[in-house]
Amino acid sequence: MVDIISESIGKDNRKIILVSLENLIPFMKEMRSKGFDHLSLVTAVDRKDSIDVVYHLHSMERNEYVVVKVNTKNSVVPSVTGIWPSANWDEREQYDLVGVKFDGHPNLKRLFLPESWVGHPLRKDYDLSKVQYINMDEDGEDYVTFDAGDGW
Amino acid sequence: MSILQWIYGVLSFLGHDIGYALAYIIESIILVIFVSVMLIFMIYLFRKYMARVQQRIGPNRVGKFGSLQLIADALKLMGKEIIFPKERDDLPYKVAPFIVFFGLVLAFAFLPYGNLSIFGNLTVTYSDVSIIFIFAILAIMPIGEVLAGIGSHNKYALMGALRTVAKDVSFEVPMMLSVLAIVVMASARTPTSLSLESVVTTEILPYGILEPIGLLVFFIAMVARASYSPFDMGESDSELVSGYSTEYTGMRFALFYIGLFGTIFLGSLLIALLYIGGFNGPFSSQVGFIWLIVKGLILVLISFTIWLSMPRIRIDRLVNTGWKYLLPISFINLVLAGVLTLGLGW
Amino acid sequence: MSDPWIELNIGPQHPSMHGVLRLKAKLDGEIIKELEPVIGYLHRNAEKLCEMGYYCDNLVYFDRMDYVGAMNMEVGYLEAAEKILGVPPPDRAKWIRVIIAELSRIAAHLVWAGAYGLDLGMLTPFFYCFAEREKILTIFTEACGSRQETNYMSIGGVYQDFNDKIIEEIKDFLATFPKKLEEIYNLYVKNDVFLSRTKGIGVLSKEVAISYGVTGPMLRASGVEYDVRKAEPYLFYDKVNFEIPISHKGDNLARFLVRFEEMRQSLKIIKQGLEKLPEGPYFNPKAKKSMMIRMRGEGEYYARTESSKGEFGVYIVADGGVKPYRVRVRSPTFKNLSILPVLSKDVMLADMIAISGSIDLVFGEIDR
Structure with missing residues (x-):
């Protein structure tokens, strides 16, 4: 069980889990093994002094949605492409438009x-x-x- | 009494040599005009027919029922700026459309057209080996397409040319074999069995009834030769943009376009002549020409229907069809023709 | 020493690229060895534009995402925006949205069906599909005055109520369309060449599809019964009776069949929607015109809806202002397109065209 910072329920009744930057990859691996096989969306939100990266995870079998958030000060976030291939283009898009560098991404180039x-x-x-x-x-x-x- | 004699009769005051020479020239001009008019009519027919099939109206603005649309289109194409690709292979690029077009017109000169009332026999050129000649010309036309593909210096055009070659090579042999079967059967009745005219005139039953397999093979091969759906490998317009004609604009493009319809028409006339009796029919000594054209146009409409209802087949399946199915079938057909001729004496 | 393959640049202007997709392909003869999609030629950065407009303004950018099925995009945005602003639409508006969204789904699938024929070199069915689509667009014109980028819905309801004429037109459409649909269907599936081009081509397995985030008809054709309309019902999709068509083959033909079956199910939904359409207001009075630009939103909301292409998600982050702080769009085709390099490895060029056609690409949505 990987440590999380906080857990809350959003307006859309989905669990929002805030994790720290260094725990992101182990936590995501754990989520993947829990059956969250579909990474629906990767969003980076510029908060002016820092950047939130929001992952919407979905489990096809249990039909369950979970939002994972991570906050970064220096706009570098480890890439989850190794866990979900669908993160590849999403992370490239966020790198392109928001400027978050995804560490360990196989092909981090601008997309659009x-x-x-x-x-x-x-x-x-x-x-x-x-x-x-x-x-x-x-x-x-x-x-x-x-x-x-x-x-x- | 042929049309040549008829023209010579008018020109006989010029003496034998000059008279015949002029008569030949006039006859050739008439042929070119006839072919052009037929092709324009066919394109108009195609567009109207396609519109009907697709729940549209089709050309209806220029002239009555859009009948002058084609002329307007031709004028538009002539007025277009001609863009040459920079790194083209100049001579092949420029010559290719003309090879396709004039090869086509030349082939029409050797077809037997039958009789038409006072004009007599309309056949332009008699030849004892007209079958060989026509199919030799048919084999020239793909060369134009290949030259266009290679000369354009464009990868789509090159791939279109490669596909054209693959397609033509795989359908040429079955086509020739099924024609050979007819020559074999005709040889029992006529010494000049390589002449299309004597093949048609000496037939007892249309060869399509004696050789339905040959008809099928020849028809499929002609679809492939004319290169429309499902065998439009040269153009492949959704995959290779426009295939070998990608880099062509204006009148040169129009020549390819006309070449496509011309091949359909030529193929239909050939099928009509070889397999369904050509100009034979009631009152053929007076209206044989009409019979030929009517049969040809019915086949043209069948071709259009196939064109409009089929998606494109994949190139490897196409080549497989040619070599694995049509070739053995056409061999069987040839053997059957031999058996019928020698064994039963038909 | 470079590799011996031909480099072929397909697009962005190419007859079968459905917009402005560019593919960098490496070919070994006719066989594709490597494929790299290059996108962004229609990029307008709608997400940035949304940050700059009021909540009610932003709807127009969503119309221009999936421009062949614009109503579904509007539903997706409003699902999120209305929750953020706290102005739920009345029941009648919700039913109208269901009906219009399903009509839009049929219209989008008809475009796909026609264009797929063109991809395979089949000219005729295109016109049959568009003739039917035209009837739907006429209904849209009657409802709101425009055909494609309709901007019909608005925050808190719809722009205009259904009148009797629209209901009559929809009933006419419901009466005539099923027969036409079968005709179009038969034009395809009774053609052997079409079957040979689609059967067993571009097989996408369940696991790969899920891991690449593929949704919509493509995922259902691979055997996953996932439809947001059932999984997380929005509007009144929990009150209508319909089935999710799935297929386990995962090839082009399966995707074709799933989409056609979806059109039949959409007809069922429209029929039920017309029966259940209640009387009442079609607009939430809290969202009247003078209030539009003063509405403030708080919090964040992720709304997912089922567009004609797949799961369409809109994620709005609000900071209490009159404009959204951040809008993020999950466009289904964007994810579906990312599977193309995987599917078209070592297939023939012609098959790649057939596969890319079966994905149902709309570039307004991919590039946003």
């Missing part, structure tokens, strides 16, 4: 935005006034410029 995009749009301090232009280089890979180039 081009690799050279500056900033993470879902951060609260993201500068929306700055326009970034996406261009394509000779090899068909996208890159970003801040002034409108030829293609625009």
Whole structure:
């Protein structure tokens, strides 16, 4: 039994379990062995001074939903891709949009935005006034410029 | 009295040599016009028929019942900017559509068309080996498609060309074998059994009744040759974008498109001639040509129905069909034809 | 020394990519050795846009997610937003939502069925499907004035009540559609070539499907009886009688059959919904127009609903303001697409197209 920090019931009547960063992987492994075979959603919420990463776990057999939360100050969280393959794209998306680095992810690249995009749009301090232009280089890979180039 | 003689009769004041030469040229022009008009009509027919099948109305804006739609389309295609891919293989890329189109028109010159009232026999060119000639021309057309695929410098086009080759190689042999069976049977009655005209004129029963297997094999092979669903391997439009014609625009693309319909029409006429009596029918000495066209168009409509109702078969299954099923069947058919000819003396 | 395989870039503009999917494929002849989907060409960051709009504004972004079955998206968002704001819709509005959502599900499945035919090179059924879909869109037009991005529902109810004409039109549709559905069904399953392209192709096992987060018809075709409408009933799905179609084959054909059976079940739900549709208000007075932008929400809520593609989840984190603090969308197709590289390993190019078609991709939802 891995230690948890706190346990509460959310507005949607789902159990919310807060775990510490170092206990995340053992706790998740335990949950997996308890039958939570479906990782429904990975969400990163920017809390300005820290980032919450929220995992919605679901057990197909028991039809049970559990929310696991972890809080990180330096926006690094261990990856759970090894436990649920479905976390792969979810974590890439959250890395892309919120800027959480998932430690141990096999292929941590941006998913939606081009690799050279500056900033993470879902951060609260993201500068929306700055326009970034996406261009394509000779090899068909996208890159970003801040002034409108030829293609625009 | 053939149409050539008829034209020569008009031009006889020019003397024998020049008269015949001019008559040949005029006859060729008539042929090209006939083929073009038939193809335009066929494309119109296809679009209307497809619309009916798909619960639509089809072209109905340009001209009465949309009859001028095709001309509008042709004008549009001619006016389009022609875009050449940068790294193309220039000569093959530019020549390929013309190989397809002119190979097709050439094949029409060797078909026997039968009689039509005062014009007499409409056949353009007589040849004792017209069957060999027609199928030789049919084998040229895929070369155009392959050249287009290779010359475009495009991976989709290349894969389309590879699929075309695989498809054509696997259906060529069964097709030729089933034609050979007809030649075998015709040889009992005519010394020039490689001439399509004498094969058709000397038949007692349509060969489709004597050789239903051959008809089936030949029909499937012609579907594959014309390259429409379920055997539209060259285009494969949902997988390979547009196959070998991916990089073509404007009139060159139109030539491929016409080539597709032309092959359907040619194939239908060939099936009509070889298997269901061609221009034979009541009053064939007067309206044989009409019989041929009517039979051809019925087969064209059958082809369209197949086209519109079938998904594309996978390439490996297609090749398997050709080699594992059609080839043995066509061999059996050939043996049966031999037995019928030699053993029973039909 | 590089590997001897052909690199083929499929998409983002490609006739069978259902939008803007780009696949980097490595081919050995016709056989796919490696496949890497590249997405993001339709990315609008709806989640950020939602943070910037009032609760009532954000519905329009959800319409534009699954644009072929927009009503289900609206249901998903409102399930979460109404709980956060504490303005439950009245009963009549809930029943209207059930009916409209099921119509939308049928419309979405019809698009899929038509487009799947096109993927396999079958032209004709597409038009049959769209002719039927058109009737549903006419009903939507009658209900709210627009066809695709309807924006019909709103917080606390629906934008407009059902009038007699709509109910008449829905009844007409219920009377004519089953026969047409069978006709479309027969166009496919009575075709041997179609069966040869789908039977035993792209087999997805139960365990792999669950571990990759696959939901919806794809998961049910792999033999898992999981449907949010039954597992965690929202609206009035616990008061209607319907079955979850499942298949144990897990191949393309199974997914096809499951979707068609789902359309038949949806018809059953609509029929019951029309019978049970109560009289009464269609709008919660607490959410009247002048109040719309003043509504404040607290707490966090994760609502999951069953869209036509699978489990559609909306996770809203509120901080007491008039705008949501964070909105997170679990789009089913996003998860379903992540299975494509697994399924299309060592299959032929043509089969890969058939498999990607059977996933039912809608890019508004994947890229958000």
